Structure formats: structure tokens, C-alpha cells
Amino acid sequence: MADRLRDCIVIAQRTNQGALEGLGRSLPRLIFMAAVTAFVVSVAEAAEQATATPPGKKLYEARCIRCHKDLDPTIYDDMTWKRWLWKMKDKARLDNEEYGDLSDYLKGVREAAKSKKTR
Numbered sequence: 001m002a003d004r005l006r007d008c009i010v011i012a013q014r015t016n017q018g019a020l021e022g023l024g025r026s027l028p029r030l031i032f033m034a035a036v037t038a039f040v041v042s043v044a045e046a047a048e049q050a051t052a053t054p055p056g057k058k059l060y061e062a063r064c065i066r067c068h069k070d071l072d073p074t075i076y077d078d079m080t081w082k083r084w085l086w087k088m089k090d091k092a093r094l095d096n097e098e099y100g101d102l103s104d105y106l107k108g109v110r111e112a113a114k115s116k117k118t119r
Helices: 002-051 055-064 078-088 096-117
Strands: none
Touching: 055 096, 078 096
């Protein structure tokens, strides 16, 4: 009986040792595959974010252009836009987050237009 128990223990140890050795050979491959997968996912997320429409642009198109058809974000300076946005905030039914998103979007459009002019 003791011999059978000892044989079972030896077989279990060899099986576990073989499994660990196999894992040792495949572990670098698993790590590499995990790294490649993480990289692909991050690139896909970055591409999705790059092509996503900014919330400020959606608000501009939905709330501003609806009434002000020919409104060009580059016609006013930053201070004038802040005053107009503040005056129109309630009329356009903008909450604080939407107000910030719209303000950031318009500022970005104006800065992009300025950088194109200086080139």
C-alpha cells in the first residue's frame, strides 16, 4: 500500500514538473502574445478616438447652427466668444458640461485657424 502511494506521489510530481517545464517554454510566447494584443487594442482605441466627433462639435452643429446658419467660429476673438456663449447658454439650454465642451471646441477651431494663417 505504501509503495502504491509512493508511486502515485512520484507520478504526480513528474506530471506537475512536466507541466511547469512546458509552461516555462511557452511563457515567453504567452507574454509576447499578450503584449501584441494590448498594443493592437490600444491602437484601435486611439484610432476610434481620433475619428470620433468631439462633443463640442456636435453641440455646435445641433445648438448653434440650427439658428445661426452662417456662423463661423473664427470671426470672433476668445473674449468675444466667451461673452456670446455666456449670453446664449440659457437660450441654447446648455448645462455647464456642454458649455465647457462647446467653449473648448470653438477655441480649438480658432487656434487651428490661427496656426494655418501663420504657416
